[in-house]
Amino acid sequence: MLEVKDLWVKYRSQHGRSVSAVRGVNFSIPDGTFMGLVGESGCGKSTLGFAIARLLNSQQLEISGSVLLNGEDLIKMSSRELRKLRWDKIAIVLQGGMNAFNPVLKIKQQFTDVMKAHGQGRAEDRDQRIAELLRHVQLDPALLEAYPHELSGGMKQRVAIALSLVLNPELVILDEPTTALDVIVQKAIVEMLQELQRHMKFSVLFISHDLGLVLEAAERVMVMYAGKIVEEEPVEVLLEGAKHPYTEALLSCYGDPQAKELRFKGIPGSPPDLSKPLQGCSFVPRCSKAMSACRELEPQRLELERGAVACHLYTKMQGGIGK
Numbered sequence: 001m002l003e004v005k006d007l008w009v010k011y012r013s014q015h016g017r018s019v020s021a022v023r024g025v026n027f028s029i030p031d032g033t034f035m036g037l038v039g040e041s042g043c044g045k046s047t048l049g050f051a052i053a054r055l056l057n058s059q060q061l062e063i064s065g066s067v068l069l070n071g072e073d074l075i076k077m078s079s080r081e082l083r084k085l086r087w088d089k090i091a092i093v094l095q096g097g098m099n100a101f102n103p104v105l106k107i108k109q110q111f112t113d114v115m116k117a118h119g120q121g122r123a124e125d126r127d128q129r130i131a132e133l134l135r136h137v138q139l140d141p142a143l144l145e146a147y148p149h150e151l152s153g154g155m156k157q158r159v160a161i162a163l164s165l166v167l168n169p170e171l172v173i174l175d176e177p178t179t180a181l182d183v184i185v186q187k188a189i190v191e192m193l194q195e196l197q198r199h200m201k202f203s204v205l206f207i208s209h210d211l212g213l214v215l216e217a218a219e220r221v222m223v224m225y226a227g228k229i230v231e232e233e234p235v236e237v238l239l240e241g242a243k244h245p246y247t248e249a250l251l252s253c254y255g256d257p258q259a260k261e262l263r264f265k266g267i268p269g270s271p272p273d274l275s276k277p278l279q280g281c282s283f284v285p286r287c288s289k290a291m292s293a294c295r296e297l298e299p300q301r302l303e304l305e306r307g308a309v310a311c312h313l314y315t316k317m318q319g320g321i322g323k
C-alpha cells in the first residue's frame with residue numbers, strides 16, 4: 001500500500017524563484033491497484049512520480065510531506081536505504097526508458113547486472129527468471145542475445161517493462177511509457193501491462209497526458225491540475241460523468257464518439273504560472289462554472305463515497321461556501 005500525504009515539491013531556480021510543481025497532494029494506492037494519473041504537460045505529474053520514487057535531485061528542490069510504502073516513509077530514508085528499495089520495492093519505467101539501455105551490452109547482460117547488484121542468487125536461477133520475464137512481455141527469450149539497436153521501439157519498451165519487474169516490485173511507476181510508440185503498439189503494451197499486473201499482482205501508477213489511454217488502462221484515475229489532484233475516481237464512475245470542471249473539459253476534448261460529426265474541443269486559456277503565489281482555485285480563469293468564492297478560497301480535497309474532488313461546486317453542495 002502506498003500512501004502519499006501532503007506532498008509538496010518546490011524547485012528552486014538560480015535566481016531565487018521557486019516553482020511549486022506539486023502542491024499538497026494526498027492519495028493512496030491500495031495493493032494490486034492499477035492507478036492512472038492524467039493531466040496536461042507541466043501539471044506536475046512526472047514530478048509527482050519521480051518524487052514518490054525519490055528520483056529527484058534534492059539539491060535543487062525542497063520536498064515535504066510523506067510517501068509511505070507499507071508504513072515506511074521514503075522521504076525520510078537515506079540514499080543507501082533508497083538504493084535497496086528501488087527496483088526491489090518500487091520500479092520506474094520512463095518514456096525514454098527504451099533508449100536508456102547500454103548500447104554495447106546484450107539485453108541479457110542488462111538484466112543480469114541489475115540482479116547481481118541486488119544480490120540475486122545463482123546464474124541458472126537468474127537465467128530462468130530472465131527468460132520467464134521475457135515470455136511474460138510476449139517476447140522470444142532468444143532476444144536476450146540481441147543488442148538494444150536490434151530491437152524495435154515497441155520491443156525495447158517491453159524489455160524495459162520486463163526489466164522493471166525483475167525483482168518483483170510492489171509498485172511500478174510508468175511515466176508516459178507508450179508516448180513514443182504508434183497507437184497499435186501502444187494498445188498492445190497497455191493490454192500486456194494489465195495482464196502482467198493481474199498475474200504478478202503489483203500496483204501501478206500509470207502517468208500519461210492522454211486521458212483516453214488512461215481510461216482504457218487503469219481501474220482508478222487521478223486528474224492533476226497545477227500541481228494538485230483535483231479529482232480521483234474509479235474509471236467507471238468517471239465515465240458516468242466528471243465532477244471537476246477541468247476533468248469535464250478534458251473529457252470533452254475527446255468529443256462524443258457516437259456523434260455524427262466528431263468535434264474535438266480544446267480547453268481555452270493556459271495553466272497558471274506556478275512560480276507566482278496563487279489565490280483561490282487555480283482553474284478559475286478557465287472555468288465556466290467559477291463563482292466568486294473560487295477567486296478567494298482554494299478548494300480542498302473532499303472525500304466522496306468512491307473518490308474525491310477539490311472544487312467549490314461540491315463544497316457548496318455540502319453547505320461549505322455561500323456563493
Ligand code: SF4
Binds near residue numbers: 289311
Ligand atoms: Fe471552477 Fe470554482 Fe470548481 Fe475551481 S472551484 S473548478 S473555479 S467551480
Ligand code: MG
Binds near residue numbers: 042045046047176
Ligand atoms: Mg511528464
